[in-house]
Amino acid sequence: MTEAILLVEDDASIAIVITAALEAEGLRVDRCDSIAGRDRLLAAHSYGLMLTDVMLTDGDGIASLPPVRAAFPRMQVIILSAQNTLDTAVRASETGAFEYFPKPFDLEELVRTVRQALGSNEAADLSGADEELGQALPLVGRSPAMQAVYRMITRVLRNDLTVLILGESGTGKELVAEAIHQLGSRREGPFVAVNTAAIPHELIESELFGHEKGAFTGAVARHVGKFEQAARGTLFLDEIGDMPLEAQTRLLRALQSGRIRRVGGTEEIALDCRIIAATNRDLVPMIASGQFREDLYYRLAVVPIELPPLRERADDVEALSRHFLARAAADGLPRRQLSAGGAALLARQPWRGNVRELRNVIFRLALLARDDVIDEAAIEPLLAGDVPALPRAGEAGLFPGEADGEGIAGDGREDFATALARFIEEARPEAGTLYDAALAAFERPLFLHALAQTGGNQLRAAQLLGINRNTLRKRLGDLGIAPEDALTIR
Structure with missing residues (x-):
């Protein structure tokens, strides 16, 4: 007998479309539009899968899930939401949801995912269902491109798979790494960030793996490397594409064996940290030219996450700008507002420096604007490079x-x-x-x-x-x- 599906959705048009698509696949669908209706149907029937919206007529669909998951641990859950933030994606993940779909979603993909969920025999992982994050999440944006990033982040929170973050400079690669660490199982451990491009080539192995006293000229004491400093936490290797080949070889060996040895030492030390790497370079042609090891690439890119440039998520510029204005005010700068025209002007810019460039512009506007409301007249001179002249x-x-x-x-x-x-x-x-x-x-x-x-x-x-x-x-x-x-x- 085909397992029944419970659809909890208060938008009638969306509910009708989903129901029709699933019934066309030969699936039975019961439908309601509230938490109260959901609970009545769950008490009377058995379901293999529940699709639920977040904002329902009588409450929060995610916040009300823990008792449902406890009562029906083998029922899979797919969450649908128009509240398309990283917070929502993480909350969905923490309930043990099979998948999270931001609206608008691809109907064919939803149907495929429903089939996968019904075919899964794994019990939902309930750990962390009642856990509160208690901190502001660092990523802002509701564009479809950022929704894809959020979904990838939630998929790696409950495991230690190595992640490779790709994207142009200024897109927020370190913020993604920090989010994975802060929201994941290693949040109680340290987050150690290393810019491999900023370390002299002759010192990079010592910085990463540490060294023993007397290992080389100037090694006057034992040095604990970044791998050891990140024990029980996360090691973030930024600008990995600039790492010299010799260090790439040692890094590969460490990842393969799960052990390191300090420079000049004989003791092998077991690794106990998650590895997240990032680069703004295209590693594929670097592999072809012999500048980057192919085997290391596949070790790092177990889960690749590609960050979109800001020009491909113009819909997020206004939200980011208002977020940075709030941050600037919290840091002691004057409290400013952004006019609709100012927001539209910012959204039209190419932002070659991506989110980092936008942040710097907003902070300068917060500092230098003459009026509390930042409009086109305040923004245009700064975008044109018309800044106050240096004193004589x-x-x-x-x-x-x-x-x-x-x-x-x-x-x-x-x-x-x-x-x-x-x-x-x-x-x-x-x-x-x-x-x-x-x-x-x-x-x-x-x-x-x-x-x-x-x-x-x-x-x-x-x-x-x-x-x-x-x-x-x-x-x-x-x-x-x-x-x-x-x-x-x-």
């Missing part, structure tokens, strides 16, 4: 030893390329020192200007610059700049 070098005394008022900023009117060329000609740096000299000369007026714009507030200055506050604090110390040094600049 001579007036501000921005460069060491510039008693004559000259410096890389010149008189404040020449373009940067001309000023840089003049700086090089006049400074005549020694061979091998030009980069450091030019960088120091540029950073000093830039940081002073940012501090002047923010009244000496380092947090706001870092947000204006689009860099980490700790990075700013370190560079200010390196350059001998105190926040109050900038307060005399006008």
Whole structure:
């Protein structure tokens, strides 16, 4: 006898379409539009599968599921929802739902999934059904492209499969890695992030696997590597496409064996961490050219998750912008609102720097806008690159030893390329020192200007610059700049 299906859906048109499609497959469907109706039917009949909406006429379909799952543990559940956020996808996953479908959904795919659910004999995993997340989720967006990402995230929360996150710079790869860690079974352990592109090639093995005292010149003590630091947690290997081949070989060996050995050591250490890797590079042509190991690729890409660029999810720009405005206000910046016209203008931009670029623009607008409501007039100059001019070098005394008022900023009117060329000609740096000299000369007026714009507030200055506050604090110390040094600049 064919197992019956219970459909709990308060949108009559959707309920009719789903019922017709399932009955055309020879399946029996009972239908109701509320939690109360659901409970009456469950008390009177036996069902192999329940499809339920989240927002019903008398309550939350997910929140009311735990007692149902406890009473009918072998009944599969598929959740349908127009509340298309990562929070909803995770809540659906935590109930042990067989699948989660954001609306609008592909009807043929839903029918196939119903067949798969009815054919599954696995009991639902009820662990974590009553668990509260208790924290804000880091991903924002309800576009179909982001719904696919959410569904992939929920599929890996209950296992330790290796995940490879692909996407352009600024799409939020580390946020996805953090979400998998924070919402998964290893959330109580550490989340250790490593930018493999930022580690000198000769030190990468030591950073990842650790080293013993005396393993090489300068190894004056034992160093515990990132794999060990991530024990019982998650190791996030960012920019994995930039890892040198020698280190790729050792990483592959570690993943294959599940054990590592510190540089210069003999003891084998068992791995106890989840591996998540990410890259903005296309690894397939790199494999073909011998720049990336094919066997390592398949070890890392057990579950690939591809993040869409922001230009392919323009519908999410407004929600992201409002989210960042709220974040900016929470960080102490003025509380701003976004007009409908401003939101439409932002949604039309190409955002080559993706979500990271949008975030920086929104934080600058929160800091610099003259009105509480940010509209097109406030946004257009910033998008065109019309930012406040740097103060005159001579007036501000921005460069060491510039008693004559000259410096890389010149008189404040020449373009940067001309000023840089003049700086090089006049400074005549020694061979091998030009980069450091030019960088120091540029950073000093830039940081002073940012501090002047923010009244000496380092947090706001870092947000204006689009860099980490700790990075700013370190560079200010390196350059001998105190926040109050900038307060005399006008």
